Amino acid sequence: METLRVALLGAGNVGAQVARILLEDADALAARVGARLELTGIAVRDVDAPRTVDLPRELYATDADAVLAGADIVVELIGGIEPARTLILRALAAGATVVTGNKALLAEHGPELYAAAEDAGVQLAYEAAVAGAIPIIRPVRDNLAGDNITRVLGIVNGTTNYILDAMDATGASFADALADAQRLGYAEADPTADVEGLDAAAKATILASLAFHTSFDRAHVWSEGITAITAEDVAAAREAGYVIKLLAICEAVPADPQAPDGDRGVAVRVHPTLLPRDHALASVRGAYNAVYVEAEYAGSLMFYGAGAGGVPTASAVLGDIVSAARRRVLGGPGVTESVAASVTPVGLEAVVTSYAIGLRVADAPGVLAAIAAVFGDHGVSIETMRQTTHADEGGDEAGDAELRIVTHRALDAALRRTVDAVGRLDAVHEVTSILRVEGA
Numbered sequence: 001m002e003t004l005r006v007a008l009l010g011a012g013n014v015g016a017q018v019a020r021i022l023l024e025d026a027d028a029l030a031a032r033v034g035a036r037l038e039l040t041g042i043a044v045r046d047v048d049a050p051r052t053v054d055l056p057r058e059l060y061a062t063d064a065d066a067v068l069a070g071a072d073i074v075v076e077l078i079g080g081i082e083p084a085r086t087l088i089l090r091a092l093a094a095g096a097t098v099v100t101g102n103k104a105l106l107a108e109h110g111p112e113l114y115a116a117a118e119d120a121g122v123q124l125a126y127e128a129a130v131a132g133a134i135p136i137i138r139p140v141r142d143n144l145a146g147d148n149i150t151r152v153l154g155i156v157n158g159t160t161n162y163i164l165d166a167m168d169a170t171g172a173s174f175a176d177a178l179a180d181a182q183r184l185g186y187a188e189a190d191p192t193a194d195v196e197g198l199d200a201a202a203k204a205t206i207l208a209s210l211a212f213h214t215s216f217d218r219a220h221v222w223s224e225g226i227t228a229i230t231a232e233d234v235a236a237a238r239e240a241g242y243v244i245k246l247l248a249i250c251e252a253v254p255a256d257p258q259a260p261d262g263d264r265g266v267a268v269r270v271h272p273t274l275l276p277r278d279h280a281l282a283s284v285r286g287a288y289n290a291v292y293v294e295a296e297y298a299g300s301l302m303f304y305g306a307g308a309g310g311v312p313t314a315s316a317v318l319g320d321i322v323s324a325a326r327r328r329v330l331g332g333p334g335v336t337e338s339v340a341a342s343v344t345p346v347g348l349e350a351v352v353t354s355y356a357i358g359l360r361v362a363d364a365p366g367v368l369a370a371i372a373a374v375f376g377d378h379g380v381s382i383e384t385m386r387q388t389t390h391a392d393e394g395g396d397e398a399g400d401a402e403l404r405i406v407t408h409r410a411l412d413a414a415l416r417r418t419v420d421a422v423g424r425l426d427a428v429h430e431v432t433s434i435l436r437v438e439g440a
């Protein structure tokens with residue numbers, strides 16, 4: 001039987017599990033591939049560092065270039081931009097198939113890497129980069145290649161879903177739920193990329209590119225994290241029949257909002273979103289991920305499962321390794337990225353959505369009428385308005401009322417102008433929250 005040489009870069013959470021499974025399941029994998037997968041080396045920063053997975057010490061080496069030399073398949077699991085980018089380019093140029101889970105790198109340098117793979121006539125596979133173990137890259141790129149995707153809605157970050165779910169289930173504050181997520185090992189010591197929406201934005205960039213056959217750039221993606229979400233926002237959403245989720249949304253919209261029947265563009269955004277509690281994505285609890293895809297012929301599809309974790313993510317990496325290995329056995333470079341459509345990236349202002357707005361206002365005659373008039377002047381229609389008064393409590397100014405307004409759908413730009421104008425009214429003391437609503 002032929003042998004294919006597999007080089008691994010990085011032995012962290014995911015890399016160590018990939019190595020373990022390559023060794024433990026070697027016979028079964030060989031039977032599936034039609035060739036043996038020989039793990040030839042693992043590039044690490046420190047050969048003697050303490051490790052949670054016991055692997056043969058002679059596999060470790062600190063010279064990544066030496067590890068990838070002569071490999072048929074190079075698996076990059078060190079993360080970050082450099083040296084990952086340079087090592088992948090080197091591996092591709094040398095004719096190796098590359099498997100990676102590095103969404104940050106693909107969101108920033110995807111086109112350069114895809115072009116390098118195409119030039120070398122080899123495959124670059126990255127199922128683990130979006131929603132961990134959940135098969136989503138290949139379904140969108142291959143299974144749905146004959147359909148027309150119109151919208152993708154995803155919960156693609158486990159840490160933030162865990163935090164928002166805990167806030168919804170227990171009434172916890174953001175800070176307490178984050179501390180809990182860190183204690184349980186979901187959130188990193190530095191949780192910035194997760195809670196600021198940057199990790200989800202990188203995944204949204206990748207999903208939009210595949211779904212719309214266009215080369216999207218991270219700079220095209222509007223992103224907003226969950227750090228400003230309060231226990232009051234969550235409670236008000238719950239009372240109104242919604243749950244707050246951090247969603248990555250990629251959708252076809254008119255390229256010019258003034259010409260609704262003209263050319264189509266695509267808007268890509270990540271922000272906390274109010275979802276009706278009976279929406280399929282509302283039931284995604286804890287650190288789980290799910291991606292909801294709407295396509296012209298397939299209808300609505302949902303992909304659900306573990307979006308993070310060393311062992312589940314290793315499943316996606318191994319799937320890519322086996323598929324790439326089979327292709328090397330059978331010959332041919334495999335699938336390349338399709339950018340045939342080249343639709344126009346459109347900014348958030350052109351998206352049609354609705355807002356849930358929290359206001360702290362003076363509880364006095366004529367205030368509601370004045371606020372409603374501002375909405376009317378901007379052509380934005382109010383769907384519901386709830387008022388709570390809690391004079392003299394919780395440090396609020398005596399006589400203040402809390403208003404929660406949900407609008408009908410309108411252009412994001414018009415909604416933003418409306419909120420700005422409402423915020424300038426004397427009777428409005430504070431805009432306490434602005435959240436978008438989808439899926440109603």
Ligand SMILES: NC(=O)c1ccc[n+]([C@@H]2O[C@H](COP(=O)([O-])OP(=O)(O)OC[C@H]3O[C@@H](n4cnc5c(N)ncnc54)[C@H](O)[C@@H]3O)[C@@H](O)[C@H]2O)c1
Nearest residue numbers: 010011012013014043044045077078079101102308309313
């Ligand atoms: N952990 C997950 O749940 C998950 C899920 C999906 C995708 N990913 C992606 O997979 C990749 C790896 O994630 P992880 O969680 O295993 O990270 P990790 O931090 O646990 O592991 C990375 C390892 O690479 C090592 N490393 C860094 N630079 C190196 C270098 N120059 N040479 C050799 N080793 C080096 C680090 O010491 C560390 O052990 C990242 O791109 C991540 O975004 C992770």
Ligand SMILES: N[C@@H](CCO)C(=O)O
Nearest residue numbers: 156157158159307308
């Ligand atoms: N930090 C990511 C890991 C998977 O990319 C998450 O919380 O989902």
Ligand code: NA
Nearest residue numbers: 127130132134
């Ligand atoms: Na995946």
